[in-house]
Amino acid sequence: xxxxxxxxxxxxxxxxxxxxxxxxxxxxxxxxxxxxxxxxxxxxxxxxxxxxxxxxxxxxxxxxxxxxxxxxxxxxxxxxxxxxxxxxxxxxxxxxxxxxxxxxxxxxxxxxxxxxxxxxxxxxxxxxxxxxxxxxxxxxxxxxxxxxxxxxxxxxxxxxxxxxxxxxxxxxxxxxxxxxxxxxxxxxxxxxxxxxxxxxxxxxxxxxxxxxxxxxxxxxxxxxxxxxxxxxxxxxxxxxxxxxxxxxxxxxxxxxxxxxxxxxxxxxxxxxxxxxxxxxxxxxxxxxxxxxxxxxxxxxxxxxxxxxxxxxxxxxxxxxxxxxxxxxxxxxxxxxxxxxxxxxxxxxxxxxxxxxxxxxxxxxxxxxxxxxxxxxxxxxxxxxxxxxxxxxxxxxxxxxxxxxxxxxxxxxxxxxxxxxxxxxxxxxxxxxxx
Amino acid sequence: xxxxxxxxxxxxxxxxxxxxxxxxxxxxxxxxxxxxxxxxxxxxxxxxxxxxxxxxxxxxxxxxxxxxxxxxxxxxxxxxxxxxxxxxxxxxxxxxxxxxxxxxxx
Numbered sequence: 001x002x003x004x005x006x007x008x009x010x011x012x013x014x015x016x017x018x019x020x021x022x023x024x025x026x027x028x029x030x031x032x033x034x035x036x037x038x039x040x041x042x043x044x045x046x047x048x049x050x051x052x053x054x055x056x057x058x059x060x061x062x063x064x065x066x067x068x069x070x071x072x073x074x075x076x077x078x079x080x081x082x083x084x085x086x087x088x089x090x091x092x093x094x095x096x097x098x099x100x101x102x103x104x105x106x107x108x109x110x111x112x113x114x115x116x117x118x119x120x121x122x123x124x125x126x127x128x129x130x131x132x133x134x135x136x137x138x139x140x141x142x143x144x145x146x147x148x149x150x151x152x153x154x155x156x157x158x159x160x161x162x163x164x165x166x167x168x169x170x171x172x173x174x175x176x177x178x179x180x181x182x183x184x185x186x187x188x189x190x191x192x193x194x195x196x197x198x199x200x201x202x203x204x205x206x207x208x209x210x211x212x213x214x215x216x217x218x219x220x221x222x223x224x225x226x227x228x229x230x231x232x233x234x235x236x237x238x239x240x241x242x243x244x245x246x247x248x249x250x251x252x253x254x255x256x257x258x259x260x261x262x263x264x265x266x267x268x269x270x271x272x273x274x275x276x277x278x279x280x281x282x283x284x285x286x287x288x289x290x291x292x293x294x295x296x297x298x299x300x301x302x303x304x305x306x307x308x309x310x311x312x313x314x315x316x317x318x319x320x321x322x323x324x325x326x327x328x329x330x331x332x333x334x335x336x337x338x339x340x341x342x343x344x345x346x347x348x349x350x351x352x353x354x355x356x357x358x359x360x361x362x363x364x365x366x367x368x369x370x371x372x373x374x375x376x377x378x379x380x381x382x383x384x385x386x387x388x389x390x391x392x393x394x395x396x397x398x399x400x401x402x403x404x405x406x407x408x409x410x411x412x413x414x415x416x417x418x419x420x421x422x423x424x425x426x427x428x429x430x431x432x433x434x
Numbered sequence: 435x436x437x438x439x440x441x442x443x444x445x446x447x448x449x450x451x452x453x454x455x456x457x458x459x460x461x462x463x464x465x466x467x468x469x470x471x472x473x474x475x476x477x478x479x480x481x482x483x484x485x486x487x488x489x490x491x492x493x494x495x496x497x498x499x500x501x502x503x504x505x506x507x508x509x510x511x512x513x514x515x516x517x518x519x520x521x522x523x524x525x526x527x528x529x530x531x532x533x534x535x536x537x538x539x540x
Contacts (some may be wrong), residue, residue: 013493018509111455214487216460216538217529250472279460280539343493344458350497358455359508365458 014074014084016351018091020422022071023344025099026336027418029063029413036110037388038404042397043323044321044388049184053324055109056161060328061194062100062125064280066160068257068336069202070094070132072343073153077136081207092137097128107151114174114183122168129164135155148225152205152304155233159197166190196259200296201232204266208265211270214286217276224269231262252307260300267294284371288338288378293329294396299323299380329407336383337414345369348421368424369417378411380406437465438472444510445473448481451509455501458494462537464502470527471520475497481506486525497518 033056037044040052074091078084085091102126108118136157140150167190169181179186204225212219235258242251270293274282282290301324308318349365358363384407391400439445452470453463464485466469472484482501487495499517506515530538 013491013496075493079489079493080491084491096485214459216527278535278538278540346493350494354497356504357497359506364456364461371500396491 001327011062013078013350015088016347018088019071019075019347021095022067022074022346023340023418024422025095025102026064026068026071027411028413029059029067029102030333031408031415032106033059033064034388034404034408034411038394038401038408041391041400041404044325044400045392045397049187051112055106057324057328058109059102059106060333061096063106065199065328065332065336067098067102068340070098072206072339073136075343075347076206076210077139077150077153080147080153081140081143082145083139086135086138086142090131094128094135097124097131099332100123101128114171118171119175122164122171123235126161126164126168126314127210129157129161133161148222148229148244148425149205149209152208152225152229155196155229156201156205159193159201159236162204163190163194163198166193171280188243189240192236192255195299196236196239198231199332200259201229201335203293203296203332204228204262207289207335208266208269210339210342211286211290212273212277214279215282216272216279217273217277219269219273219276221269222271224265228265230259230270231265247309253304256303256307260297262304263297263300267297270294283342284375285338285341286377289335289342292331292335292338295326295334299327299331302326322389325388325392329388334378334381337377340418341369341374342412343345343416345421348424352424352426362426368421370420373413373417373420377410377417380410380413384410403427437470439474441475444475447509448473448506449482451505452483452502455498455505457488457498460488460502460538462534464498466534466537468525468534469498469530475513479510479513481510481513482496483515483517484520485517486520488525490521 005062026366036052036056043050043052044056048098058138069425072090073087074088081264082173101121104117104124105121108114108121133154136153140154143150166186169178169370172187173179205226213215234389235255238258239252239255242255270290274290306316306319306323309319345365345368349363353362387399387403387406390396391398391403437445437449439448442445449465452473454455455458455464456462457464457467457469460467463486466486469487472482474482474484476482483506485502486501487498491500499519503515503517507513
């Protein structure tokens with residue numbers, strides 16, 4: 001006879017209350033970002049170094065993507081490390097600090113006020129990053145199992161801190177000269193550590209576990225994941241060395257190619273997981289996420305073109321704008337649009353029906369949101385992205401503005417579905433049965 | 435699907451009831467998914483269900499276990515159900531029943 005070692009209470013996951021606020025703030029940030037992009041559409045078509053674009057980038061990167069990631073990690077880290085998260089209180093503190101720091105930072109950038117408010121906001125943001133890092137580091141150390149996914153998450157949190165510190169130095173450098181060059185000069189350093197160190201490592205670390213899990217796939221390949229991990233980190237470090245030593249531009253091909261190979265490896269990993277899946281039917285939420293993960297290759301191709309276009313400033317700036325837009329509004333955004341509806345309905349369902357499940361008929365987690373709204377949201381998002389890119393390429397403000405307006409509709413639909421899930425109430429019949 | 439039991443008669447009803455417990459994400463019942471390892475009955479009206487989850491700390495784990503407990507308590511009036519989780523042996527795809535594989539499209 002087998003010996004059941006644990007009881008059910010011991011596997012209790014992170015409570016919904018520690019996760020849901022991050023999703024709410026993320027959803028509101030997405031709407032705010034679409035409003036800013038509507039009123040700043042003309043700026044999107046000019047040089048990216050202007051207050052509106054800097055604030056738009058930060059509301060997308062911090063308010064939308066990072067907040068949803070924070071919420072998701074607090075929920076999923078226990079699954080990865082087979083142990084509970086170290087402190088729920090620290091999760092609340094990270095949220096509390098972020099909701100003060102992000103609006104403060106975005107508003108300061110929008111007004112191009114690089115004085116004390118933006119410095120305080122940046123310092124608060126770093127504090128939140130440090131607390132987040134401590135929480136996940138102790139959780140990982142407390143767990144008995146060692147796994148590559150946790151190492152990806154931990155490393156990406158370190159890069160997040162590096163991104164935050166470099167950002168703070170750039171902000172301070174506006175008022176007090178700290179650095180050799182002007183603040184904008186250091187933007188590539190800030191961008192590579194944020195985009196590749198934080199987002200890319202994290203997306204691969206999480207997706208490499210979730211995609212086979214949701215597809216019910218037999219495929220695992222830890223060696224390949226280690227190779228991807230080494231290539232990305234090597235790529236980022238090489239990029240930073242070339243940048244700090246001001247080496248020749250063509251040398252940037254080395255880190256970009258290293259990261260490019262890692263993406264090819266990751267797409268190969270996803271393809272194998274897909275091929276060896278047991279679950280034949282793939283839900284639209286997962287299809288959307290798979291598309292988003294595969295689309296990571298496009299920004300890298302754009303970066304290769306940007307390096308090749310040295311000397312053709314106008315074209316280079318245009319492609320750089322498309323690159324930034326694609327990273328935040330396509331790859332990361334679409335991943336969130338898909339994954340939200342593969343995680344949040346289950347969190348809320350568990351909270352409402354977890355205890356009474358099996359006693360009375362209950363809806364399925366998928367019934368907590370509208371699949372119709374989800375499909376319209378994805379279609380509007382696709383149209384918005386197309387219009388935006390056409391607008392940027394042909395410098396057509398009206399086209400880009402239309403894209404922003406449709407993006408607003410998509411963000412609104414996301415929030416409608418989000419709040420439909422969060423405020424789900426058990427039906428009258430189920431109440432009676434209670 | 436090899437579920438160990440000390441009471442074949444009662445376990446038939448028990449397994450039929452457990453086939454109504456679904457993994458909310460996959461939509462497949464926990465018996466065909468291969469999560470149920472043992473179902474034992476004793477003379478003091480206690481039922482012990484030893485089961486596993488597809489992953490430890492599975493976000494839906496607690497509700498799956500509660501659902502199994504509630505279903506068994508409904509079916510066996512007056513019995514006390516104890517659900518024990520084990521991860522030894524760990525769940526693998528090889529534990530899927532033929533019905534389970536068919537359900538998933540294989």
